[in-house]
Amino acid sequence: MKAYNIIVLAKQVPDTRNVGKDAMKADGTVNRAVLPAIFNPEDLNALEQALRIKDQFPGTTVTILTMGPGRAAEIIREGLFRGADGGVLLTDRAFAGSDTLATSYALGQALKKMGKIDLIIAGRQAIDGDTAQVGPQVAEKLGMLQVTYVEEVKELKNDAVVLKRRLDRGVETVKCKLPLVMTVNGTAPECRVRNAKLLMKYKRAKTVTELQKENEDYTSLYNDRPDLNIPEWTVNDIESDASQLGLTGSPTKVKSIENVVLQAKESKVISNADAEIENMMIELIKSHTIG
Amino acid sequence: MNNVFVYCEIEDDHVAEVSQELLTKGRSLANQLKCNLEAIAIGHKLDGVAQQIIPYGVDTLYLADDKRLSPYQTLPHTSVVVKLFKEEKPQIALMGASSIGRDLGPRVSSALHSGLTADCTSLETGEHYDKKSDTKYKNLLYQIRPAFGGNIIATIINPDCRPQMATVREGVMKKEILDPKYKGKVVNLDVSKYVSDSDFVVEIIERHMEKSRLNIKGSPIIVSGGYGVGSKENFQLLFDLAEVLGGEVGASRAAIDAGYVEHERQIGQTGLTVRPKLYIACGISGQIQHRAGMEQSAQIIAINTDPEAPINSIADYVITGDIADIIPKMIKYYKKNTK
Numbered sequence: 309m310k311a312y313n314i315i316v317l318a319k320q321v322p323d324t325r326n327v328g329k330d331a332m333k334a335d336g337t338v339n340r341a342v343l344p345a346i347f348n349p350e351d352l353n354a355l356e357q358a359l360r361i362k363d364q365f366p367g368t369t370v371t372i373l374t375m376g377p378g379r380a381a382e383i384i385r386e387g388l389f390r391g392a393d394g395g396v397l398l399t400d401r402a403f404a405g406s407d408t409l410a411t412s413y414a415l416g417q418a419l420k421k422m423g424k425i426d427l428i429i430a431g432r433q434a435i436d437g438d439t440a441q442v443g444p445q446v447a448e449k450l451g452m453l454q455v456t457y458v459e460e461v462k463e464l465k466n467d468a469v470v471l472k473r474r475l476d477r478g479v480e481t482v483k484c485k486l487p488l489v490m491t492v493n494g495t496a497p498e499c500r501v502r503n504a505k506l507l508m509k510y511k512r513a514k515t516v517t518e519l520q521k522e523n524e525d526y527t528s529l530y531n532d533r534p535d536l537n538i539p540e541w542t543v544n545d546i547e548s549d550a551s552q553l554g555l556t557g558s559p560t561k562v563k564s565i566e567n568v569v570l571q572a573k574e575s576k577v578i579s580n581a582d583a584e585i586e587n588m589m590i591e592l593i594k595s596h597t598i599g
Numbered sequence: 600m601n602n603v604f605v606y607c608e609i610e611d612d613h614v615a616e617v618s619q620e621l622l623t624k625g626r627s628l629a630n631q632l633k634c635n636l637e638a639i640a641i642g643h644k645l646d647g648v649a650q651q652i653i654p655y656g657v658d659t660l661y662l663a664d665d666k667r668l669s670p671y672q673t674l675p676h677t678s679v680v681v682k683l684f685k686e687e688k689p690q691i692a693l694m695g696a697s698s699i700g701r702d703l704g705p706r707v708s709s710a711l712h713s714g715l716t717a718d719c720t721s722l723e724t725g726e727h728y729d730k731k732s733d734t735k736y737k738n739l740l741y742q743i744r745p746a747f748g749g750n751i752i753a754t755i756i757n758p759d760c761r762p763q764m765a766t767v768r769e770g771v772m773k774k775e776i777l778d779p780k781y782k783g784k785v786v787n788l789d790v791s792k793y794v795s796d797s798d799f800v801v802e803i804i805e806r807h808m809e810k811s812r813l814n815i816k817g818s819p820i821i822v823s824g825g826y827g828v829g830s831k832e833n834f835q836l837l838f839d840l841a842e843v844l845g846g847e848v849g850a851s852r853a854a855i856d857a858g859y860v861e862h863e864r865q866i867g868q869t870g871l872t873v874r875p876k877l878y879i880a881c882g883i884s885g886q887i888q889h890r891a892g893m894e895q896s897a898q899i900i901a902i903n904t905d906p907e908a909p910i911n912s913i914a915d916y917v918i919t920g921d922i923a924d925i926i927p928k929m930i931k932y933y934k935k936n937t938k
Contacts, residue, residue, distance in 0.1 A: 440701045478807045560757050563755065
């Protein structure tokens, strides 16, 4: 039976869904320290789709590719715990300040080093930017077909896939050949949970940088258990044109950031007392706002 | 050359609402920049679309009409737009932040190495001075959107790359016909020169498009709930109030993420933008992304257990308390005072 080489694009993001009042510092900058860093939710939906294909086609390999700072190795481990076969952390100061286009260029150049790829699967969008741009931009960079907003892989046979897409106002079922970049919606099945055996197996999977930080003698581990080594690729590990990387390679620039100063209206403050609520309803009825 | 371009989405021979809104915005940007407004429509049987598009003040409309170009598919539409942009070199290109625009826009920007900003809530023109290179830029597009975390608004610019691309959600911009008799030119593109057979590799097996079941945007009264509503069951209170008042139920993203109500009800930057007569915000703290979608409501009632909730500052009525206590009272006194 056919086996596939699948790459899952994933991102570690601050959990913007649970932003509390302390998320902003007094000076108006984001207080990253209080926001937990998580596996971008739709990238987990993407991982599940990859793992389902692996279930169906034994011998298929699922590799996570993520770009980010050193600690983003956490989501590669998380992926290993759930059934991925490996992961690559693309990390370098040269990538700092990348907008979506510079990000997709760097990812595209890394993907070119990952052998013959049958399927690249990414979440539709990341919750910290909500742009949904990186998937299609990577596809274009690699000259590959893209299918966005996938909710279900209905069939994979003879290198052709049938995919159900969730659109703004409907659904569409399409058929096309691999290779392909697909982006997966949050409405797709949730990712399976961590597997206890895999957790035991991979809890010591680390990048060299992590091992150095923990003062572990990593050379023996590196040699004895290559599967526990999470490769880190820097700018020197991919072929790239420096003018397309990082801040320099980003066509979009942030001109200014403004704190939101609320134009406070004159509000009427009302308690939950019956009379006050009745008065409000009468005012709204009289002004023809309701009724 | 150097004009403002709008990609018009066509649904069943009609120009999508969001495209009409962008044409209106495009016209005003073209006026500010003293250039022309141009548009592209790609599809099949496009005979009727020129009379829908030109009145927004479109000087040149490009049509790519071919049976294979409808419904929308990524590769052929990308090929047409990329080639046309290479020929016409627009300075600005606008697309809807829709299923189509969010599929097409990044692809085009990647091919042209141009910057794209998603989900803008405002588009303006202005200058920029870059200290590092001591360069002064004039007439840039300011792409304005709430950014990370929600308490900041970012202004994004593309100083050097063209076109400056932006997507905008439906309902954010206002649509307004400029002149029903506006004189614009229609250019029919020779499709075979813009697409190749290798673009048609996706077979559409089935397609079900439905008109939205909900009409939240058109509703004069919206009862909207946030994470503070607490549960799917508690949302029933909001449905009860909406029914009595003749309104619709909306929700903040946090409530959607928590699974309280369906995604179509989301109000805010990445959902619907609404301007009802009355917006009743229940258990919504009022992050900027949410306010971007509702702050133009004529009247706002905010019900929150937290007296310091940011939404209170834009509300006309601030009620501090539990919705389970307050909503039934609102229903009771509405009924009592309307017989």
